[in-house]
Amino acid sequence: MAQIATxxxxxGVKIEIDRQPYLMVSNQxxxxxxxxxxxxxxxxxxxxxxxxxxxxxxxxKVDVADIVEAQMRMLYRDVDGSVxxxxxxxxxxxxxxxxxxxxxxxxxEDHVYDIIFYKGTAITVMPPTxxxxxxTETAPGVRGDTASGRVMKPSVxxxxxxxxxxxxxxxxxxxxxxTRTGEYVSRVSS
Amino acid sequence: MQCLNxxxxxxxxxxxxxxxxxxxxxxxxxxxxxxxxxASIDVNIDLIMAHCCNGEERYLISSPEYAMKRLLAxxxxxxxxxxxxxxxxxxxxxxxxxxxxxxxxxxxxxxxxMFEETVDFVNxxxxxxxxxxxxxxxxxxxxVGIDYVTATDEELLDCIDGKAYDGIMDDGRDAILNVIMGTxxxxxxxxxxxxxxTYYPASQAALAQTCYHDDEHxxxxxxxxxxxxxxxxxxxxxxxxxxxxxxFVASNDRRIELGRGALPIDERFLHALESLPDCxxxxxxxxxxxxxxxKKKELREVLAFPWV
Numbered sequence: 001m002a003q004i005a006t007x008x009x010x011x012g013v014k015i016e017i018d019r020q021p022y023l024m025v026s027n028q029x030x031x032x033x034x035x036x037x038x039x040x041x042x043x044x045x046x047x048x049x050x051x052x053x054x055x056x057x058x059x060x061k062v063d064v065a066d067i068v069e070a071q072m073r074m075l076y077r078d079v080d081g082s083v084x085x086x087x088x089x090x091x092x093x094x095x096x097x098x099x100x101x102x103x104x105x106x107x108x109e110d111h112v113y114d115i116i117f118y119k120g121t122a123i124t125v126m127p128p129t130x131x132x133x134x135x136t137e138t139a140p141g142v143r144g145d146t147a148s149g150r151v152m153k154p155s156v157x158x159x160x161x162x163x164x165x166x167x168x169x170x171x172x173x174x175x176x177x178x179t180r181t182g183e184y185v186s187r188v189s190s
Numbered sequence: 191m192q193c194l195n196x197x198x199x200x201x202x203x204x205x206x207x208x209x210x211x212x213x214x215x216x217x218x219x220x221x222x223x224x225x226x227x228x229a230s231i232d233v234n235i236d237l238i239m240a241h242c243c244n245g246e247e248r249y250l251i252s253s254p255e256y257a258m259k260r261l262l263a264x265x266x267x268x269x270x271x272x273x274x275x276x277x278x279x280x281x282x283x284x285x286x287x288x289x290x291x292x293x294x295x296x297x298x299x300x301x302x303x304m305f306e307e308t309v310d311f312v313n314x315x316x317x318x319x320x321x322x323x324x325x326x327x328x329x330x331x332x333x334v335g336i337d338y339v340t341a342t343d344e345e346l347l348d349c350i351d352g353k354a355y356d357g358i359m360d361d362g363r364d365a366i367l368n369v370i371m372g373t374x375x376x377x378x379x380x381x382x383x384x385x386x387x388t389y390y391p392a393s394q395a396a397l398a399q400t401c402y403h404d405d406e407h408x409x410x411x412x413x414x415x416x417x418x419x420x421x422x423x424x425x426x427x428x429x430x431x432x433x434x435x436x437x438f439v440a441s442n443d444r445r446i447e448l449g450r451g452a453l454p455i456d457e458r459f460l461h462a463l464e465s466l467p468d469c470x471x472x473x474x475x476x477x478x479x480x481x482x483x484x485k486k487k488e489l490r491e492v493l494a495f496p497w498v
Binding site: 007028036053057059 | 232353371396
């Protein structure tokens with residue numbers, strides 16, 4: 001298995017510890033006085049999402065995680081999860097509902113997502129940061145709402161996400177959403 | 191980076207202030223070779239090697255210490271040097287493999303005079319920041335709540351639960367203390383004032399004399415901190431060539447264990463120690479002071495040509 005030494009540690013490096021894949025979130029080089037140097041890292045477990053801190057002695061080597069990223073187009077939802085296709089090879093994979101997790105609310109057919117594979121198995125689906133989608137359900141804005149200071153209202157989008165939108169947005173209109181926060185960004189004129 | 195011209199101009203201002211500081215105190219500027227056959231031997235400093243003149247091996251200095259002490263032994267009095275120095279594998283927010291060091295020696299100075307003068311120098315860059323003096327032992331007591339002198343290795347290890355690296359027990363007690371310092375103590379040092387940390391464990395003496403302080407065998411070594419960053423390392427200089435040779439041999443043994451290889455022992459340096467006057471000396475990281483002076487978090491923000 002390929003390895004990297006601590007001097008190659010950077011945010012974004014993917015390593016494997018105790019058979020778990022981790023994404024390096026940050027790396028701090030520490031060298032107190034005349035002592036030996038070490039690296040304090042923050043690592044996100046790519047399977048559980050949990051962030052841990054781990055210290056490495058300078059010069060130590062760690063395994064590189066067998067991680068491959070691919071851009072794939074969502075085809076349809078299935079009983080076990082969702083099916084995606086690689087536009088170049090036409091390869092299809094089913095990503096389990098468990099691996100998709102909360103991202104399910106952003107899945108729309110015929111949209112392209114980043115998929116992370118660990119040892120050949122899809123473990124994470126990442127939606128584009130900004131997505132445009134239609135509002136399928138929301139109450140009409142009521143006159144007087146603005147005066148009472150309530151300017152946002154709940155809505156449901158075509159992907160199934162629940163998004164707070166301004167009261168002037170109506171059912172059937174399209175909006176832009178930030179998928180990192182689930183927040184409304186703007187109305188999209190069609 | 192700030193406007194390049196601002197960075198360059200202020201750096202030039204601080205070079206001049208530094209030189210004026212030394213001149214006022216009667217310390218003269220010297221320059222010694224950067225490329226040398228005389229390696230500094232330190233377990234935890236990796237030297238950068240150069241091949242030159244028919245493939246001969248030389249080292250880029252990690253500090254001008256050996257050459258400056260040879261000058262002192264030959265009769266030079268108070269001397270300083272502003273020099274680029276080189277340390278392999280040291281790269282991070284506050285580390286650059288090549289950096290500017292201000293180093294000076296004061297024959298006849300006491301340990302306290304030396305760290306007080308160092309604080310004055312640091313304040314050229316920071317303004318009039320007050321300082322406190324605490325011992326290594328007190329610092330660990332204050333911030334970790336343990337007396338490291340009486341604690342067992344296991345008790346020390348408990349303090350860094352989750353912060354230790356794998357296999358730290360094999361590296362010995364100083365390795366555990368080192369992680370305690372780096373992860374718990376250092377981030378707390380110099381929060382509201384400059385902190386002078388004194389009296390390191392004798393096992394971390396490097397090139398300092400040792401003595402007994404509160405019944406503990408300690409090194410007359412200090413470091414200077416401000417806002418969690420270290421700026422200076424100073425010693426009451428060891429002038430005992432036999433003791434220095436023992437330390438070199440021990441350091442080389444440890445380097446071999448760690449797979450870093452032994453370094454040649456500089457016999458001319460050891461010989462010079464026999465005539466070294468009683469003196470104190472200090473090395474200060476100039477670039478890091480510039481970083482703090484400009485309230486930056488990374489060295490690269492004050493360097494015209496950072497490593498990466």
